[in-house]
Amino acid sequence: MLKIDGISKTFNPGTNNSKTALNKLSLHVTKGDFITIIGSNGAGKSTLFNAICGGFYVDEGRIVLDNKDITYDKDYRRSKSIGHLFQDPMRGSAPGMTIEENLALAAGHGGWLSTISKADRDAFREKLAQLEMGLENRMKQPVGLLSGGQRQALTLLMSTFHPPKLLLLDEHTAALDPATAEKVLAMTKRIISENNLTCLMVTHNMQSALELGNRTVMMDSGRIIFDTSGESRSRLTVADLLRLFHEKTGEDLDNDRMLLS
Numbered sequence: 001m002l003k004i005d006g007i008s009k010t011f012n013p014g015t016n017n018s019k020t021a022l023n024k025l026s027l028h029v030t031k032g033d034f035i036t037i038i039g040s041n042g043a044g045k046s047t048l049f050n051a052i053c054g055g056f057y058v059d060e061g062r063i064v065l066d067n068k069d070i071t072y073d074k075d076y077r078r079s080k081s082i083g084h085l086f087q088d089p090m091r092g093s094a095p096g097m098t099i100e101e102n103l104a105l106a107a108g109h110g111g112w113l114s115t116i117s118k119a120d121r122d123a124f125r126e127k128l129a130q131l132e133m134g135l136e137n138r139m140k141q142p143v144g145l146l147s148g149g150q151r152q153a154l155t156l157l158m159s160t161f162h163p164p165k166l167l168l169l170d171e172h173t174a175a176l177d178p179a180t181a182e183k184v185l186a187m188t189k190r191i192i193s194e195n196n197l198t199c200l201m202v203t204h205n206m207q208s209a210l211e212l213g214n215r216t217v218m219m220d221s222g223r224i225i226f227d228t229s230g231e232s233r234s235r236l237t238v239a240d241l242l243r244l245f246h247e248k249t250g251e252d253l254d255n256d257r258m259l260l261s
Contacts, residue, residue: 025222038241053084092158095142130187152172168199170202
């Protein structure tokens with residue numbers, strides 16, 4: 001479904017600021033996979049997502065989505081097949097437009113009120129009600145007035161309004177308070193399950209990385225150092241992950257946010 005073969009990316013090559021962010025990374029994803037991705041700061045997790053979405057062109061390697069080579073496709077073309085949520089709840093929606101207009105954009109109506117029918121509004125209201133945040137009664141309100149959790153929930157709904165071939169979640173609950181994060185994560189699991197979405201999710205919570213989805217990948221220095229699924233994954237603990245990181249890299253995991261989660 002998604003085949004990433006030997007991709008590399010070096011930023012500022014030939015300068016004192018040269019940084020190899022992806023190092024001949026390969027990852028093959030099967031349709032319906034829900035893969036959690038963990039790694040220390042600077043491991044290349046967000047860079048991998050940006051490479052998949054077309055935020056930049058890789059220096060070498062190939063990215064194939066659903067049997068189509070998208071390695072050099074423009075980002076706006078890839079966005080038709082790939083949903084992407086960021087850690088920052090302020091990204092992914094238009095603050096000056098209403099909830100209704102944002103959903104119209106996601107539905108492909110262009111966001112103009114004149115193109116939104118009663119049937120559209122009813123569909124928007126029904127989907128918003130499933131978020132259980134009361135947004136179905138605030139459809140005329142500008143998105144900029146919503147809380148971070150409400151905006152992230154709306155962005156999740158927008159990204160999956162037309163189920164994408166691939167959903168990328170880049171620590172999308174990390175900036176939320178614990179109660180809201182749990183609620184958004186529950187929505188995420190429900191939407192992925194109901195639509196049988198193929199999903200890659202970066203998380204700082206190592207316990208969640210083992211409990212969510214069907215497969216866990218560990219990254220370091222722009223490469224994948226560990227990939228587990230099935231029975232072997234079900235037996236792992238957070239302590240095992242820390243030990244495996246040390247065995248693979250010779251270093252201890254130094255991301256305090258991960259260790260304290």
